[in-house]
Amino acid sequence: MLSPKVQELFDEPGCDKNVAKDEKARKKGCSKPLTPGAAAGGCAFDGAKIVLQPITDAAHLIHAPLACEGNSWDNRGAASSGPMLWRTSFTTDLTELDVVLGQGERKLYKAIREIVEAHRPPAIFVYETCVTALIGDDIEAVCKHASEKFETAVIPVHAAGFVGSKNLGNKLAGEALLDHVIGTHEPDDVGPYDVNILGEFNLAGEFWMVKPLLDELGIRVRACVPGDARYLDVAAAHTAKATMMVCSTALINLARKMEERWGIPYFEGSFYGVADTSEALRRLSRLLVDRGAAPELLDRTEALIAREEAIVWKKLEAFRPRLQGKRVLLNTGGVKSWSVVAALMEIGIEIVGTSVKKSTVEDKERIKQILKDENHMFEGMAPRDLYALLERHEADIMLSGGRTQFIALKARMPWLDINQERHHPYAGYDGMVEMVRQIDIAIHNPIWDQVREPAPFDETGRLLATSVVVGRPEAPGPKAEAAAIPAFTYKKFANAGSGDADDC
């Protein structure tokens, strides 16, 4: 049942990468086939849940044995300004007996009823998973029945883990929204300045650093999907005048189909980096004006951009003395746009490498122009190579996601989290300042001198320096420099490709 849908998703006219492929390559899908024994990264269920879960007033019920939800709940830093129900974990926790006796559907129905009775949420998202797909539970029918019975939106999400990658799951979540949510609510306050932001997860609350700028311009965010979203806003997303698509690979199908169905134009943009933020504001205003907003919006947008850019460059400039000449290695699929690279370089930071695994062709071209050296771009690097590069001190800091963190740390190299588990907001103008501030803090932490200092003894415990103890009564002199050999070598890394590990 899912197969045609997946095939359709692989045929994405909105994606220039996909359009460039021939028919045969397109059929294979956009994610490379997984290699057993050398795969790292999330499954489709993971991807679907990531996209939908930040709808904060909904309940998210995972129909599965424990692992799917039990091992993954409450693990992302998206922030809510109100409801907290999304953080409560619901799973049917199927047991062996449930599976053998075919009690899955009944248990699911009861679980939905319990959630409705206890929480009265506006909606419940029900996630299909590998086991429940395999045993053939008719989730669609259960959800439909429960919806009618409890007068609550109960939305089936078909993204069992085995169907594919996390990225495919992102898109399948978009399909669920299209099939069951968007367009089901007609708000009474539709206006000419309403926009949708798709693929913005509000990690560490960072969208709140951008939203005040939109507020100032009079632009109203009808639905931010999924960051800090409310169910009814998402259900009314079809009434917006324009869409900005932030994390393009995640929800491009959603943006394109919304354009097809409701005529909402979209553009791809980013709130990371100074130039990108300005450009995003500019294009949002332009789209709104095209669709009937007053043209003076463009002037106000330019004025705001000019004001904010002046402030942000002044703030960034203050870091130049401390960061000039520092070498950054970017290894991530997330915050990686050329605009971040440009802003870092503007204050004297050198980019010694950047992964372009998830970058668009356009992005790559821009990065190439900025870096002036193609050798600084890499598709993905094996952990061993990454470790070696860092150990040779060819960079001063690595910016990446959590799963490659320890490659840097074990090479005694500063590291900054710029992916989903991070605690610092990096979006917008002030987010860029925060990122630079965090780079400064990480690079200049005095622990680096300590952990790079060789032990005063060799591998057998024999002393390398002997000048601490002295005769009375003077205090001891400074310790002599120990020979420069590291006390331990770390050889712990599996073969998983480090580039696979990060997602936006």
Next chain:
Amino acid sequence: MTTILPVEKSASVNPLKSSQPLGAAFAFLGVDGCVPLFHGSQGCTSFALVLFVRHFKETIPLQTTAMDEVATIMGGADHLEEAILNLKSRTKPKLIGVCTTALVETRGEDFAGDLATIKARRAEALAGTEVVLATTPDFNGSIEEGWTKAVVSMIEGITAPVSPLRNPRRIAILPGFNLTVADIEEIRETVEAFGLEATILPDVSGALDGTVPGKWIPTTYGGTRVEDIRSLGECIHCIAIGEGQRAAAEKLAEIADVPYTLFGTLTGLKAADRFVTALAEISGNPVPAKLRRARSQLADALLDGHFHFGGKKIAIAAEPDHLYQLSVFFAGMGAEVTTAVTTTGTSPILRKVPTDEIKVGDLGDLEARAFGCDLLVTHSHGRQAAEHLGIPLFRVGFPIFDRLGAQHRTFVGYRGTRDLIFEVSNIFQAQQHDPTPEGLNPLLKRENDHDRRSEIDARAH
């Protein structure tokens, strides 16, 4: 160069200090079979006793000469003698540590002379019991000075002069009051791992480590043995921990010609490296595998923990050696010690504290200066400031009366530093507030920063 700001106000607000005789009694409590004796009115003893009990949750043997009105006018020698004799007959201690208080010091008597007379006159009755004197008026110093004075008095009064029998495997350790029971145990285990034997003076790990002895004992049980203090001159080397212990180490060098090495702190990778190097050097033995592994664990803890420390602002109020230990640790983790308050401006270690200025003062000063900090670091009495300011409190030192297990936390050596990193990181993690739209709004923030700056300016004027 650290600036040291003296006390300016007259009313001390929420004191940071504990009194000097309490510090001396603290040190005496680390000696086996000892009863500290406060020479003063019974209230002095009672308050100190209650504070000790609140901190250790143990019965604390602490006695008083119970100076009354008449004795205060006529002289306290009789009370001192009576107290010593009573203690001897009732508790049969191996050591009585006399700590003078402000009352008797204000009156001003020749305590050393009186004590010598009592010892000579009552030699028979007092056989088997050492009596030493620490002159510790409350109006001077604080817990750190009192501690040092007690240790010096024990070395001076008990340790035998230079011994021909130097033991190449035995070393003396003179720890500061800021080390916990678990710290002392960690130090002993580390020393023993090198095949050395440590005489630790005082050794609160035996006496105040919260055990259930199985019978009623009216003195301290466990701690440094008086015989070991007597034979301290046999040690091949002495390691003093904290600038405050320099006087005691000097005294041991003077009496028994034992060379010493002073460590300002044993917390942090570099300090622990230095300590381990010293032990390897003294013993001639290699660094044991256990310690080599602990070092590597600490390196990893530094890596994992530093994220939580980088850029944080820390406010510390502590005695000079303790302030040094904590400040060096926090600065070494990438945090900034923006507020430092201590009890006295005279310790030379203060100039080495990695902060711009140190205020000699109280917890009121801490509260006034800690605005905008991420963490308060002081003893339990800091809880009011923490509450007022809405800043979490990391409880260290003495007294800690509203948390259990204060003595069983290790902060020294590779292992202790590792644990310290985790403990503080966890406080920071527990404090993480969910982000809010208001908190992140850059436009609002600009306004607030402006307001706050005006507020701070207004306060300064």
